[in-house]
Amino acid sequence: MDALTLARLQFAVTTVYHFFFVPLTLGLSILVAIMETLYVQSGQDVYKQMTKFWGKLFIINFAMGVVTGIVQEFQFGMNWSEYSRYVGDIFGAPLAIEALLAFFLESTFLGVWIFGWDKLSKKVHATAIWLVAISSNLSALWILIANSFMQQPVGYEIINGRAQMNDFFALILNPNIWTQFPHVVSSGLSTAAFFILGISAFHLLRAASNHDMHRRSFQIAAIIGTLAVIGVIMTGHSQAQHMVETQPMKMAAAEALWDTESPAAMSLFTVGNEKERRDVFAIRIPRLLSLLAYNQLNGTVKGINELQEEFTAQYGPGNYVPPVAVSYWSFRLMVGAGMLMLLAAIYALFLTMGEEVGSKSPRLLKFFPYLIALPYLANTTGWLLTELGRAPWVVYGLMKMEDAVSINVGIGALWTTLIGFTLLYGVLMVADLYLLVKYARKNSSKPLSQKSGEAAISLAGD
Amino acid sequence: MDLNTLWFILITVLYVGFFVLEGFDFGVGILLPILGKDDKTRRMIINTIGPHWDGNEVWLLTAGGASFAAFPHWYATMFSGFYLPLFLLLVALIIRGVAFEFRSKDENPLWRKTWDWAIFVGSLLPPLLLGVAFANIVKGVPIDANMTYTGGFFNLLNPYALIAGLTSVVIFTVYGGLFLSLKTTGKLHDSAISLIKKAGPVSAAFIIALVIATYLSTDITAQLGINPGMIPVGAALAILAAGAFFNQQRQGWAFTMTAVAISLSVISLFEILFPRVMVSSTSADFSLTIYNASSSPYTLRVMTIVALTLVPFVLIYQGWSYWVFRQRITEKSVLEY
Numbered sequence: 188m189d190a191l192t193l194a195r196l197q198f199a200v201t202t203v204y205h206f207f208f209v210p211l212t213l214g215l216s217i218l219v220a221i222m223e224t225l226y227v228q229s230g231q232d233v234y235k236q237m238t239k240f241w242g243k244l245f246i247i248n249f250a251m252g253v254v255t256g257i258v259q260e261f262q263f264g265m266n267w268s269e270y271s272r273y274v275g276d277i278f279g280a281p282l283a284i285e286a287l288l289a290f291f292l293e294s295t296f297l298g299v300w301i302f303g304w305d306k307l308s309k310k311v312h313a314t315a316i317w318l319v320a321i322s323s324n325l326s327a328l329w330i331l332i333a334n335s336f337m338q339q340p341v342g343y344e345i346i347n348g349r350a351q352m353n354d355f356f357a358l359i360l361n362p363n364i365w366t367q368f369p370h371v372v373s374s375g376l377s378t379a380a381f382f383i384l385g386i387s388a389f390h391l392l393r394a395a396s397n398h399d400m401h402r403r404s405f406q407i408a409a410i411i412g413t414l415a416v417i418g419v420i421m422t423g424h425s426q427a428q429h430m431v432e433t434q435p436m437k438m439a440a441a442e443a444l445w446d447t448e449s450p451a452a453m454s455l456f457t458v459g460n461e462k463e464r465r466d467v468f469a470i471r472i473p474r475l476l477s478l479l480a481y482n483q484l485n486g487t488v489k490g491i492n493e494l495q496e497e498f499t500a501q502y503g504p505g506n507y508v509p510p511v512a513v514s515y516w517s518f519r520l521m522v523g524a525g526m527l528m529l530l531a532a533i534y535a536l537f538l539t540m541g542e543e544v545g546s547k548s549p550r551l552l553k554f555f556p557y558l559i560a561l562p563y564l565a566n567t568t569g570w571l572l573t574e575l576g577r578a579p580w581v582v583y584g585l586m587k588m589e590d591a592v593s594i595n596v597g598i599g600a601l602w603t604t605l606i607g608f609t610l611l612y613g614v615l616m617v618a619d620l621y622l623l624v625k626y627a628r629k630n631s632s633k634p635l636s637q638k639s640g641e642a643a644i645s646l647a648g649d
Numbered sequence: 650m651d652l653n654t655l656w657f658i659l660i661t662v663l664y665v666g667f668f669v670l671e672g673f674d675f676g677v678g679i680l681l682p683i684l685g686k687d688d689k690t691r692r693m694i695i696n697t698i699g700p701h702w703d704g705n706e707v708w709l710l711t712a713g714g715a716s717f718a719a720f721p722h723w724y725a726t727m728f729s730g731f732y733l734p735l736f737l738l739l740v741a742l743i744i745r746g747v748a749f750e751f752r753s754k755d756e757n758p759l760w761r762k763t764w765d766w767a768i769f770v771g772s773l774l775p776p777l778l779l780g781v782a783f784a785n786i787v788k789g790v791p792i793d794a795n796m797t798y799t800g801g802f803f804n805l806l807n808p809y810a811l812i813a814g815l816t817s818v819v820i821f822t823v824y825g826g827l828f829l830s831l832k833t834t835g836k837l838h839d840s841a842i843s844l845i846k847k848a849g850p851v852s853a854a855f856i857i858a859l860v861i862a863t864y865l866s867t868d869i870t871a872q873l874g875i876n877p878g879m880i881p882v883g884a885a886l887a888i889l890a891a892g893a894f895f896n897q898q899r900q901g902w903a904f905t906m907t908a909v910a911i912s913l914s915v916i917s918l919f920e921i922l923f924p925r926v927m928v929s930s931t932s933a934d935f936s937l938t939i940y941n942a943s944s945s946p947y948t949l950r951v952m953t954i955v956a957l958t959l960v961p962f963v964l965i966y967q968g969w970s971y972w973v974f975r976q977r978i979t980e981k982s983v984l985e986y
């Protein structure tokens with residue numbers, strides 16, 4: 188493999204792995220903060236148990252997000268030094284601000300929160316977790332401001348062959364950020380909601396567990412989860428519309444749309460031949476893509492072939508087509524997972540609102556632990572689409588990936604770090620999952636006189 | 650003063666913050682297997698830095714981020730050039746951070762032993778590697794006209810760099826010992842004291858060696874003159890004061906003076922560098938400076954406003970968190986880690 192491929196593979200491995208932990212941090216910090224606020228306001232012990240139970244899982248997950256984040260911060264310089272030189276003026280700024288504004292706050296107050304239970308008043312302690320929640324979401328904002336520049340460069344001019352910032356406000360008000368950030372925040376919340384729904388469902392089906400606490404956790408997660416999934420879908424929709432405008436090639440790849448169509452049909456299922464750029468088999472719904480792109484039944488959506496020609500005319504010869512199959516299936520998996528999540532969240536909400544839910548319906552409860560996988564699938568495929576769909580560009584329209592990679596890092600060094608990180612990450616994943624499962628199964632506190640799981644399970648409250 | 654100089658100073662401040670704060674928690678990690686004879690003691694040791702290590706580490710991340718924003722070429726040249734040492738640094742920081750959170754969450758002795766080992770290695774490697782890296786930055790490494798590092802891994806392992814690396818390990822060990830003596834009571838406190846008694850003279854020897862090596866290997870005399878000025882001399886005086894206070898059993902002052910000495914040493918190092926940020930051993934013309942490696946004036950201006958607004962808040966709330974956890978850890982403390 189050549190250096191570019193190795194560097195890209197390493198970026199994929201470290202980034203996907205990092206983002207395996209981040210969404211849960213983003214969402215669960217908010218949910219734990221809500222739980223502790225309920226505790227402070229009501230004084231009920233069950234909310235304290237809840238805060239501690241989910242807080243423990245939060246911490247185990249958080250540690251992994253933090254340490255893998257350090258790699259993210261360093262690897263631009265290590266593997267992508269030419270990129271760093273070219274856009275450092277612009278890209279470095281949000282990264283530094285993220286550290287100054289968010290990382291300090293997050294890490295300091297998480298320490299205060301973990302160790303401060305008996306040292307601080309209830310209110311100050313709850314404030315600490317709110318600061319953690321706010322700062323981790325702020326850190327997402329700043330890193331997405333950096334990422335948005337790569338998707339849609341704004342606020343810069345090219346001077347002496349380098350991109351230089353000339354408008355900070357354009358950078359932070361990048362139109363891309365206003366669809367991307369809400370999408371990521373709501374996907375984080377829905378990840379946390381499904382995490383709680385799954386684990387609480389597991390406990391509700393187990394006789395020995397603390398049903399009171401888990402029933403209320405399930406309720407909170409059902410409400411927030413439903414709202415969050417609706418948010419994810421709505422913001423995803425506007426992201427897709429934005430993409431048609433700013434990165435038409437990504438949309439064409441995500442739809443496996445070889446030729447321009449007007450009005451455009453949407454593919455439900457395509458088996459394509461990527462080399463020859465044609466469908467082998469496809470089920471398509473007429474006009475639907477135009478509808479999704481422009482909210483009306485007409486409108487042109489450009490296809491891969493025409494875009495390739497346009498790009499060649501504009502930027503010179505080269506291949507401007509991203510990996511179509513990966514983009515297409517990533518998009519399908521993300522949206523598919525989103526739809527299933529919507530159904531499941533509404534069902535969970537229905538369970539918590541119903542009067543006494545008899546023994547019949549909650550049988551479906553046993554599926555909730557498996558549904559935890561859905562947001563993880565969607566998060567990963569979402570980023571695959573966002574990043575791979577931009578190929579061959581590292582900064583859209585400005586710099587190609589092949590020009591971004593470090594020129595003095597040899598194949599041997601790249602293999603060393605690739606193998607090293609992969610092995611290390613593999614081992615840590617095992618340890619992390621071991622702890623998460625162990626603490627997720629733990630019986631948080633003495634069950635309040637719950638005898639048997641056979642009795643009808645009420646999720647509606649007593 | 651122009652903004653380039655201001656950013657040189659700000660990055661110096663970030664590294665000072667990092668070494669002064671994370672320095673003692675590296676030391677505490679190094680001392681874990683040495684002073685922690687049983688599980689309870691080991692837990693007490695880790696809990697002295699429990700609430701702080703993560704916030705301390707952010708100083709390094711911020712220094713990295715700030716050099717990316719203010720001096721992108723410095724960031725690019727250094728990170729791609731010092732590739733394998735940085736990889737090792739990352740591995741060390743990763744296993745260390747995870748180990749703090751994970752070690753006490755399972756009873757299995759093998760589990761705990763493994764993570765304790767990770768804490769030790771993860772605390773030992775960073776000061777070693779950073780010492781090596783900074784020594785090379787000042788001493789000079791092969792950098793060509795395109796600001797690209799042209800050396801290999803073994804260029805970095807020269808005697809001067811190794812002395813610097815070892816010196817920083819030894820100093821942070823003593824510094825960590827002083828921190829432990831302030832944060833614990835009883836047996837653990839006493840064992841920290843007797844360790845410093847032994848390690849103190851060793852660190853003094855290393856410091857002397859490092860000073861001599863610095864005169865031999867860097868252009869300090871050209872940069873600062875034969876009399877290096879207030880700051881390096883102040884560093885030396887602070888070390889002497891630390892020793893004197895320690896002998897009078899005033900550990901609080903000994904700790905403070907060590908912190909002062911570490912700060913002044915880091916500042917001295919940047920003084921020798923100025924206005925360069927990386928010295929090229931290939932040709933003086935190829936050295937990276939605060940001018941040829943910097944961002945545009947516009948970016949520097951934006952970042953100046955941001956940094957000068959935010960850093961004071963960071964200092965206030967981090968200071969507050971040390972105040973919250975000012976009590977010593979005893980046998981009876983609730984141990985979260």
Ligand code: HEM
Nearest residue numbers: 367370374420423424426427522525562565566569570573
């Ligand atoms: C169900 C309908 C959904 C739609 C229409 C949708 C749409 C999109 C689009 C178009 C992108 C690419 C944006 C770009 O490259 O500019 C994207 C990315 C992403 N999606 Fe979704 N998505 C949906 C569901 C989900 C769900 C359920 C999750 C996770 C719980 C999720 C997580 C992500 C993430 C993490 C990214 C990458 C970051 C970003 O660019 O926003 N998405 N989504």
